[in-house]
Amino acid sequence: MSQPTATASNISSMGRGFEVIAALTELAITSGDGASVTAVAEHLGRDRSQVSRTLAALDRRGYVTREASRGYRLAWRWYAEAQEITEVRLRTDGLTILDELATAVGESCFLGVLRGADTVTIVESVPPASRMIGSWIGRAYPADCSDAGQAVLWDADDDEVRDVFAVASFDGAGPRAPRSVEDFLARLNAARERGFAIVDEEAEAGLYSVSAPVRDFRSEVVAALQIVGERSALFDRTTELGEQCRAAAERLSAALGAPASE
Template identity: 60%
Template sequence: MESSTGKGLDVLSALARRSAEGVRHDSVTELARALDRDRSQLSRTIGALAEEGFVLREDAPRALGPHWRLYAEAQELTAHRLRTDGLTALEGLVAETGESCYLGVLVGDTTVTIAERVPPGSRQLGSWIGRPYPAYCSDCGQALLSDADDEEVAAVLARTEFVRHGPRTPVDVDDFLRRLARTRERGYSVVDEEAEPGLYSVAVPVRDFRDEVVAAVQVVGPRVRLAERTEECARAALRWGRRLEDALRGVERGPG
């Protein structure tokens, strides 16, 4: 027999899923039909969840939904895990590639590094943590915007001045969108002397429990060394990016 905790989690999962699918006003009757549950039993489960602050009930219309505080707490947990489990992912990526690795997030039309790890003997001067860089030419801008449609990307960059930072910097939004299309096809971005001369990077998007891109894992180094290792670095970044996604989603992984 399913436990009351299990029933409650099923209800929360169903409400979150249906909300993500665009179902705005879920009644007990509609939810019972969707879950193939007895309406009276489901109503008692929802009542208990509402008392504990997990479900929000509205009288007009008679709507149900996950309480907003669950989203806030989940986002706080995601931010915490990005910094803790993100460092673990970067350490593994550095060990595998021997290159400097970073974790970046999108803030407006810029990217900001929130974690970094560099290999022994790195000549990096200072830290990139907390330093914003234009998304249109940063090491991870394309990866962070890869799930957004072209209209959303154009809106993000609408007021951005496309200043030349390297020999291959995008010249305008249309140029950026053409490069973004290739990133979407590959599943990872390649930034080749767009951020600065001689700099090369590979970045992969990292998605959270909502399947939304919240960060990007980057492998960064000199073009003369990294260009010929693109696929190798991309495979490693994709692997460690998936590990970080599992951590954000609470998925347990075995060793290896």
């Protein structure tokens, strides 16, 4: 009879450990700092001494670290592993969601990330009826006029955006491309108010797209999900496609562990 009791005890301890780790993650997102034993106990509605023992055990095993302020935070290896998982799931779950979206809207869908002052496509789903030739995966395009540019910079403040485009030439090939960083910022602010970005002949003549940000477990923007096609086919469907794009981006964000939006 002793073995089942020990197993149950181990499972119970493991469960408490995961609860505490989850609480530290949530508190870190809220405060951006380490959390005290009292804060974790209050967050979980648990006894302080029990939480203190759990945190001490996690500290000994290298899962959390104790700061000089006596608060606790997750060890860096958790973030490194979570980042690796995020990279994988962006591609796996991202492809699934893009395939569903492309089928639903009948247009090409892409997932792009920011690399310096460029955006790079990492996943794409192109329906059979699309006229697109070749693949965009791995190809870079200036973020100031790309389909993903506004969405990947969704949470950046004005100074951060200016830093990204410090050496940008703003000579986009499209007839409606922004001609300065201030022009780009005005379009970005309008996109935030709208809830999704519109890129109207900024990358090239006749090309139109909507995009929305994708967030990870830290609630940080890590990618942009886009619906791209000919302006003549997409313009009159802007609101419909924008909402579908945003909903798909939220589904992918949830798959990456992003907290639910309020």
